[in-house]
Structure formats: structure tokens, C-alpha cells
Amino acid sequence: MEPLNIAVVGLGRMGKRHVHTxxxxxxxxxxxxxxxxxxxxxxxxxxxxxxxxFGIQVYSxxxxxxxxxxxxxxxxxxxTDVHASQSLAAIAKGIHTLCEKPLSTDLAEAxxxxxxxxxxxxxxxxAGFSRRFDASYRDAAEKIYQQEAIGIxxxxxxxxxxxxxxxxxxxxxxxxxAAGTLQHHPELKDLSDVDNVVGVVEFRxxxxxxxxxxxxxxxxxxxxxxxxxxxxxxxxxxxxNQNNVVLADKLGMKHEVQPEYWQRFxxxxxxxxxxxxxxxxxxxxxxxxxxxxxxxxxxxxxxxQALLTGEVTRxxxxxxxxx
Numbered sequence: 001m002e003p004l005n006i007a008v009v010g011l012g013r014m015g016k017r018h019v020h021t022x023x024x025x026x027x028x029x030x031x032x033x034x035x036x037x038x039x040x041x042x043x044x045x046x047x048x049x050x051x052x053x054f055g056i057q058v059y060s061x062x063x064x065x066x067x068x069x070x071x072x073x074x075x076x077x078x079x080t081d082v083h084a085s086q087s088l089a090a091i092a093k094g095i096h097t098l099c100e101k102p103l104s105t106d107l108a109e110a111x112x113x114x115x116x117x118x119x120x121x122x123x124x125x126x127a128g129f130s131r132r133f134d135a136s137y138r139d140a141a142e143k144i145y146q147q148e149a150i151g152i153x154x155x156x157x158x159x160x161x162x163x164x165x166x167x168x169x170x171x172x173x174x175x176x177x178a179a180g181t182l183q184h185h186p187e188l189k190d191l192s193d194v195d196n197v198v199g200v201v202e203f204r205x206x207x208x209x210x211x212x213x214x215x216x217x218x219x220x221x222x223x224x225x226x227x228x229x230x231x232x233x234x235x236x237x238x239x240x241n242q243n244n245v246v247l248a249d250k251l252g253m254k255h256e257v258q259p260e261y262w263q264r265f266x267x268x269x270x271x272x273x274x275x276x277x278x279x280x281x282x283x284x285x286x287x288x289x290x291x292x293x294x295x296x297x298x299x300x301x302x303x304x305q306a307l308l309t310g311e312v313t314r315x316x317x318x319x320x321x322x323x
Contacts, residue, residue, distance in 0.1 A: 002265065003027075003028055003029060003030040004028055004029050004072050004073055004277050004280055004281055005028050005030050005032045005068075005070050005071050005072045005073070006022060006030065006031055006032065006071075006072060006073040006074065006075060007032060007033035007034065007035060007059075007065055007068060007071055007072055007073075007074050008022070008031060008033075008034050008035075008075045008077060008279075009031070009034075009035045009036075009062060009065070009076045009077060009078055009086060010035070010036060010076065010077035010078035010079070011034055011035075011036040011038070011041040011044070011077075011214065012038075012041070012077065012078075015034070015036070015077035015078075015121065017262060017269070018075050018077055018269070018273070019031055019034060019056070019264075019268050019271055020264075021269055022075070023050075023054055025155070025270040025274070026068060026132060026270070026273045026274050026277055028274075028276045028277045028278065028281055029273065031054060031056050032055070032068060032070070032071060033056060033057045033058070033059055033065050033068045033071065034051070034056055034057075034059070035056055035058075035059040035060070035061070035062055035065040036058075037060055037061075037062075040067065041091060042058060042060050045058045046058050049067045052141075053095055054230075058315075062086060062149065062206070063089065063091055066089060066093050066095060067092060069125060071095060072089045072096060072280065073095060073096035073097065073098070073124075073207065073277075073280060074086075074092075074097055074098070075098045075273075076097065076098065076099040076100060077100050080102060080104065080105060081104075081105075083099050083100065083102070083103055083104055083105055084104040084106075084109040084110060084112060084113050084286070086099075086203070086291065087099045087103065087113045087116075087125065088112065088113060088116055090217070091113070091116045091120050091123050091125060091230065092116070092120075092275070094120065094122070094123055095123070096123055096125070096280050097123070097124070097125045097126070098123040098125075098126050098127075098276055099113075099125075099127050099128065100127070100128050100130055101111075101123075101127050101128055101129055101158060101159075101162075101293055101296075102127065102158065102297050103127050103290075103293050103294075103297075104297075105297070107294065107298065107301070108295065109295055110294055110297060111294060113125070113290070114290050114291055114294060117290055122298050123289055123300065123321060124276070124279055124280050124286055126276060126286045126287075126288055126290060127288070127290060127292070127293040128272060129159060129162045129293070129296075130159070130265050130269050130272050131159045131162070131163055131265065131268060131290060132162070132268075132269045132287070132288060133138065133268040133269070133271040133272040133275065133287075134165060134265055134267070134268040134270075135189075135267065136219055136236045136237060136279055137163065137225070137236060137268075140167070140225070140234050140236050141166060141167060143234055145171050147244065158297075158300055160211060160225065161201075161209070161211070161221075161296045161299050162292060162293075162296045163225060164201070164209035165295060165296065165299075167227055168203060168207045168209070170201060170295075171203035171205055171207050171316045172298055172315070172317060172318075172319050173201050173203055173204075173298075173302065173319060174202045174203060174206045174314070174315055175202045175312050175313065175314050175315065176199065176200070176201050176202075176205045176299065176302040176303045176305075176306045176312070176313040176315070177199070177200055177303075177306045177311075177312045177313070178199035178200070178304075178306040178307040179198055179307065179310075180194030180195075180196060180197030180198070180199055180280055180307050181194055181195070181196050181197075182194045182195055182196075183195060183196065183216070184215070184216045185215060185216075189303075192308060193220045194216040194307070195214065195216055196213070196214045196215070196216060197211075197212075197214075197307060198210070198211070198212050198213075199211040199213070199303040199306070199307070201235070201299060201302075201303070203236070211303070219257050220242070220256070220257030220258055220259050220260075221240065221257060221258045221259060221260045221261050221263065221264055222240050222242065222257060223237060223240075223261070223264065224238045224240070225237065237264075240257045240258060240264070241255050241256070241257065241258075242256035242257055242258050242259075242263070265295055268299065270286075275287045283302070295319065298315075298319060298320075298321075301321075302315060302321055305321070311323070
């Protein structure tokens with residue numbers, strides 16, 4: 001079977017890691033090109049001996065890269081403001097597309113991508129929600145669906161909004177409210193943002209999701225999830241560990257925490273890449289619906305509105321905001 005020729009767009013922290021993952025951990029993929037408009041990244045990629053060894057061509061123009069001979073798919077890892085336009089350009093050329101979340105912060109623009117994908121059913125298009133590919137979160141999902149869970153407490157932002165939809169069976173939101181504080185990063189004030197926030201989503205049918213988001217985790221990358229059910233509670237990564245090493249001294253016992261998200265979810269990104277490549281090569285259904293990203297963004301924006309206004313954001317049965 002011929003490998004899938006794929007190009008990675010954007011060579012920031014994530015783009016470089018995606019290239020490495022595809023090269024070393026996805027046997028059916030072949031990275032044939034990368035693209036960036038950043039001069040420093042272009043120079044870095046052009047001089048990268050590893051890229052030369054694997055025959056990876058470096059482009060500074062996205063449209064030119066889409067014309068690369070034999071290109072089958074793109075992985076878009078650029079800034080959010082160009083996710084939609086780059087996805088649309090790839091879809092129009094019949095190129096399979098994996099785009100980092102979100103498709104856009106503009107719901108109408110994101111919906112254009114969803115509609116374009118519907119109009120081109122032969123093209124596989126997916127937004128990346130990597131935590132759905134994490135072994136612990138998948139195990140929790142299996143346990144939930146076996147036991148019919150009815151409630152959830154989730155820690156942190158957009159990925160966990162997605163997890164709440166997954167674990168609760170894609171419920172329709174009813175109301176959102178939030179409260180935040182700005183204590184460590186005063187520069188966020190001009191952006192109408194905060195560094196610590198609590199949000200609650202009430203779903204129809206008696207289900208609730210609670211989110212605590214923090215930009216001030218001094219001890220390392222700390223993302224955990226608790227799912228409260230009728231018969232008990234599931235907990236994922238409540239006590240994060242860098243590894244299995246524990247230091248015991250006169251102060252007690254302690255362990256290190258992963259410094260950032262990559263150490264926690266590297267395997268999930270690799271599994272995500274493998275499952276997407278398999279879906280394309282074997283023409284199978286993608287592991288995640290593109291429309292999920294739209295629902296996640298609607299909830300995220302409803303929570304943000306509640307934070308800024310101090311009022312409850314109410315949602316109708318179709319999932320549209322009422323205020």
C-alpha cells in the first residue's frame with residue numbers, strides 16, 4: 001500500500017512536533033512538504049538535516065504547497081485566524097484536511113468549512129481534538145457508556161468542553177454562566193480576559209458540566225477530569241505525574257509533574273495521526289465529526305459572554321443563544 005503524502009502547514013511549536021510524529025510514529029504517512037511564512041522558520045526548515053534526509057520540501061507560499069505533486073493531505077497547524085481559509089483552499093483542491101482546533105473563532109466562518117466538507121464527501125476533513133485519542137480519556141468514556149453516567153466535572157477549556165459533549169452523549173446546552181479573576185497577568189486586562197475562571201454549563205436533561213481554567217499552574221501541566229455518575233465517580237489524571245519516580249525525604253514524599261501538554265498527550269497526538277491516516281487510506285469514517293467543533297465553539301463563546309456580562313447566557317433547544 002502506498003503511503004499517504006502529507007504536508008504540514010505552520011512550523012511553530014506544534015507544527016514541528018506534528019512533522020516529527022508523522023515521520024517517526026505513523027508508518028503509513030510520508031511527509032513530503034512543510035510550509036510557513038515566518039522567515040526564521042523557513043531558514044530553520046531549509047537547513048534542517050532531518051528534513052533533507054526525508055526529502056521534505058519547504059514552501060513559503062501555501063497555494064504553491066497545495067500544488068505539490070502527489071500531495072494527498074494537509075495538517076494545518078498555523079494561527080487560528082487562517083485555519084478556515086487554509087482548510088477551504090485545501091478542500092477545494094480535493095486534499096484531505098486535518099485542522100487544529102478551532103476551525104475559526106468566527107462561527108459563520110467555521111460553518112463555511114463544515115458546509116464545504118459536506119459538498120465534497122470524497123475529501124476527509126477533521127478538526128483535531130487530541131484528548132479523544134488519549135488512552136485514559138478513552139477508557140473513561142468506555143466506562144461511562146457502560147454505566148450510563150449523568151453528570152460531569154471537567155477542568156480546563158475547549159478540549160474539555162469537547163470531552164463533556166462526548167461523555168454526556170452530545171447534550172444540548174440550556175444555560176451557561178461564569179466568573180473569573182485577574183491576579184497574575186495584568187496584561188490580559190486590555191484583552192477583556194482573565195487568568196483564572198470558573199464556568200458552568202447546564203444541559204437539557206439534567207446534565208451539568210463544570211470547568212475551571214487557569215493560566216497560573218506553577219507546578220506544571222495540570223489537566224484533570226472528574227465524571228460523577230449515579231453509582232460513583234471516575235477520575236482522570238487528578239494527581240498528574242511526570243513519571244513513576246517518587247522522592248522521599250524529611251519533607252515528605254513528592255513527584256514531578258509534566259512541564260507542558262506535549263509530555264501528557266504526545267501518545268494521543270500520535271494515535272490521532274494514525275487513525276486519521278488510516279481513515280483516508282482505507283476510506284473509512286473519520287473518528288470525529290467535524291460538526292463537533294462548531295458545538296464546542298458555541299458553548300465556549302456562551303461561557304465567554306457570561307464571563308464578560310456577569311449574566312447567565314441562555315440557549316434554546318436548537319443550541320442557539322437567546323441573549
